Amino acid sequence: MAPRTTPEVGGMGHSIKRKEDPRFIRGKGTYVDDVVLPGMLYLDIVRSPFAHAKIKKIDSTKALAIPGVLAVITGKDLEKYNLHWMPTLMSDTQMVLPVEKVMYQAQEVAAVLATTRYGAADGVAAVEVEYEPLPVVVDPKKALEPGAPVLRTDKKDKKDNHIWHWEWGNRADTDRAFTEADVTVKQDIYIPRIHVASIETCGCVAHWDKVQDKLTVWMTTQAPHAIRTVFALVAGHVGLEEHKIRIISPDIGGGFGGKVPVYPGYVIAVAASVLTGKPVKWIEDRMENLQADSFARDYHITAELAAKKDGTLTALRIKTLADHGYTDAAANPSKFPAGLFHVCTGSYDLKAAHVEVDGAYTNKPPGGIAYRCSFRVTEAVHTIERMTDLMAHQLGMDPAEFRIKNFIKPEQFPYKSALGWEYDSGDYAGALRKAMERIGYADLRREQAEKRARGELMGIGISSFTEIVGAGPSKHFDILGLKMFDSCEIRVHPTGKAIARFGTKSQGQGHETTYAQILAEELGIPAKDIKVEEGDTDTAPYGLGTYASRSTPVAGAAAAVASRKILDKARKIAAHLLEAAPEDLVYEPGKFSVKGAPDRSKTIQDIAFAAYTNHPQGMEAGLEAVSYYDPPNLTYPFGSYICVVDIDKGTGEVKVRRFVAIDDCGNIINPMIVEGQVHGGLTMGFAPALFEEISYDEIGNVQGGSFIDYLVPTAVETPKWETGNTVTPSPHHPLGAKGVGESATVGAPAAIANAVVDALWHLGVRHVDIPITPPKIWRLLREKGITE
């Protein structure tokens, strides 16, 4: 679709260069650790070496003897203010600092406050803690066995480690479909614990100003407004009421979901600032970040898929065990403890489905955040895409043909899924066919047959995913009761320039550019004349923040709606200036003209000036609007990915030779930025498919707790992505846009896993859990007698 505005205006469809870049390429961004205040103190944290242990004694004597060390804060200090526990976003409870026992390795035990960064670290090394180790529960299956040690002894009536049971769908219909099925497949799939590992770790500078009666917190947060409310709910009783709290989320060095939760470090820093009256900085290091901050995934899934002989899919049945660590600190909408996992019927027209999830406590860090995905949709997509592939192979059908046969068809939209979602729009076969053509699917299958005959291992994998983003409609979506709307406030200045503020917060997505483009598209004011601001709760309108690909679907829609409110008023002013009736004016971006007399016109800049200098009598002056947008539905981006892998029989190494990604995120705001989002998303899908995992040994020692053994891919391993797109607008979004930040992370792992199984199917391999590491494949090949 050709852009509606000129490149100078830079509305939707223009790849304008980013407004963020001039400061970043000069090293002039402002990230949290760049904030320095006069008299600022440094906070560092003592962490537990044990996964489960009673704290017998904390001796601060030696630490306090170090010059510059001012205080050692323990759980007992916070207990006096009832701040030693805090609520999680899922209404469970989490320790800020422990009073009785620690529940995972690297848990916060005490905090040292010092005048310098190095002094605080010295203090941490000098704090002496005496522990009494307790039995450790690592395996969530064992956690639920009778007789397992009960971990949450703080909960009076808790007699086991079961958190919740949740189910969705029609069990009877699903069971019946399985009874009647010609073919069924069943598979255990483990989606391991991983970590977002944004290159900037988490941290804050908390500043309690006694004179101003105000707490300002510069903080690595994706959701500053919600965080302000959470702080007020937790600490209102000690005088931190919401109007006295200002959260500033400055430049953020990557978020991916990891900067949604409230970590104990933030709370301790705030408490330390309130107690000392001085600014306090806390910046975690990489090991703390990987070992203690929220994990993602960790789903133990058993899935079954049913089909007719002719390859028509009929039903899906899933049971899942979710390992939440010692508390449920997931970041999901309140109603959905397993997030949007129940979008697991994916891109397929299934008549029946049922999904059950049980949450378990273990001696691991809490979490359950997204890793660049919308509330567990990656787990859902990985499951259905693996199962679909398994069924296709089982039936001896080509996995591409099999998918096309079972896709929801374009004419079925809006489509009500067996699990109750209403998919907005899609052309799944269109995307898959485009990907097949681009990669040369038929030729690859021929090549694979030849290679297989020669004993070489080559596989082709497909993933045709459907995303579910833009949470969400207030009827079903809230976090701690806060409805998941988002906001935009626009002020057009007298000279025709504008400022727009949003309730979201970019972490690299380029909001300062793309939001300006939305306004340019609607108002015709050049994007370069529009300043976009987010992240300061004292100035921006309230919103729920940026995660789950919700910025464009929700705040982007708010930008369009607020713009249209401005245009309503602008039309009246233009009518006044042109001495015409408002309904006799026609609008094109940036200009109202009289119907039939196009030379009689007023530009948006003329109108803005008049709004402050010559507005009609009886009308309020100014040209401003605000929108709090409550989306009528979620949006459903989709795509088809195909990858080719070659497997080294000697080492078990999987090499991704080619990877074609066709994405459909509806109408596109900035093609350059969308492509960049897909590149990044693909790499964060590739990473857990082949490299990343955080696991634990039998006594709860973390494996993968630093970049030495948590393998974030470099430019060398990362494939040379080949991207493309189709455009199927969302019918309910004001701009027809859907969101794109996470699609590729959601869709990519299954394509890679499917390619690996495809390469090994003839050897009897039916499934390999991610990450598909060389040792895993090498062992499999040895078992099959392929390698020595």
Add this chain to the structure above:
Amino acid sequence: MLVKVAINGEKHEAEVEPRLLLVHLIRENLRLTGTHIGCDTSHCGACTVLLDGRPVKSCTVFAVQAHGREITTVEGLEQDGKLHPIQEGFMAEHGLQCGYCTPGMLMTSVAFLKKNPKPTEDEIRWAISGNLCRCTGYVNIVKAVQHAAAKIQGGA
């Protein structure tokens, strides 16, 4: 200990503890915050600066080791109000998103292009493999380096 360094052409001296890391000298003593910290094991490269023209991870160098030497940070790339071609390349090719790894990527690339002015794509990928980026998937970073190489070759 007294450390004397020239940073981006300006002479500075500071009284430091022997254990002070170069990255903290740059960020905290000299207040040049473009150089970032992303890990503690020398893997991420966000702290890359040039020491006498060679890229080093400044989290793995003591400040005292820089005594008497020249340091270039991201803030030193722009000269007389003119961006370095590598900075232009990153902007033109959308080679950055959150911007956090960017200064390190820029410094590694500048040193690399001096050594290898006409690199292949694979050579670029190897050259930046000590710098992690979580946002871009590296595709556009490679293009940005190619963009800069062409520009430098063209005598800009």
